[in-house]
Ligand code: SAM
């Protein structure tokens with residue numbers, strides 16, 4: 001699928017639930033009242049997406065691992081013709097039990113969100129999360145043989161921006177890529193000083209280490225990546241705020257309650273729940289996907305960020 005600006009859309013982020021067992025400081029908004037897509041409906045949507053040239057699916061949420069059928073959803077998604085890889089974004093808290101069944105179901109990669117390596121601070125940032133369980137979950141993912149594991153930290157000014165070196169150290173010791181995500185202001189994010197431009201973090205790392213730029217991912221992933229020569233660690237920056245990457249955006253999003261969202265931030269969405277539940281054929285669903293593709297904005301509009309509900313759109 002090619003959007004009206006010529007961008008090839010090959011990547012679909014599917015939010016399978018708006019529920020979560022954490023309440024991260026920047027991500028606590030009410031759940032949708034409309035209910036969730038069923039496992040069969042998710043399967044159908046992915047099949048139509050696969051027929052339109054989507055090759056990569058990321059399961060997200062809310063917290064995808066709190067959805068009871070997550071292993072079944074992963075298995076069915078991985079079997080869809082055209083889908084080359086199924087990956088997940090998770091807070092990692094339930095991976096000790098789920099990593100192996102998810103791997104067996106076909107999960108190829110997992111990004112674990114981890115905003116602090118200090119147990120007390122982690123507990124505060126997540127409203128009760130247990131850092132040890134998350135680290136154990138990452139270890140379980142490794143033991144299970146999940147191929148690509150990364151850690152993502154949303155950097156919030158005054159809360160965890162002093163941990164950049166600690167994350168670089170973690171990346172060096174574990175061989176797991178650590179990525180720093182610029183905080184995007186949401187309705188609750190009245191404190192706009194929370195966004196720390198990635199260049200500030202980069203400079204901080206460069207004071208201690210030699211950084212060599214790495215090539216971007218072949219699949220068009222947005223992270224700008226560097227190797228730390230002294231330790232071999234790989235770190236990345238996702239700078240949607242200070243340096244948007246909209247011109248190479250290749251993605252659409254499905255919300256847990258049956259909408260296709262054209263952009264994380266702005267650009268509008270297409271509701272397909274009614275079509276799905278009133279017996280629409282695949283061609284009708286496909287045309288809704290194309291419509292959402294054409295709603296993708298050239299560049300998102302920052303002034304609308306206050307409307308962002310991260311749990312509904314899956315990050
Ligand atoms: N629960 C899962 C997790 O935390 O990884 C998946 C959903 S979560 C909404 C997806 C990603 O969005 C997480 O990495 C989270 O840190 C990030 N996120 C949430 N709110 C954000 C914000 N305001 N700015 C930047 N990233 C945000």
Ligand code: SF4
Pocket residue numbers: 020021022023024027028061062063091113311
């Ligand atoms: Fe839950 Fe992920 Fe939001 Fe944190 S960022 S509250 S783990 S959905």
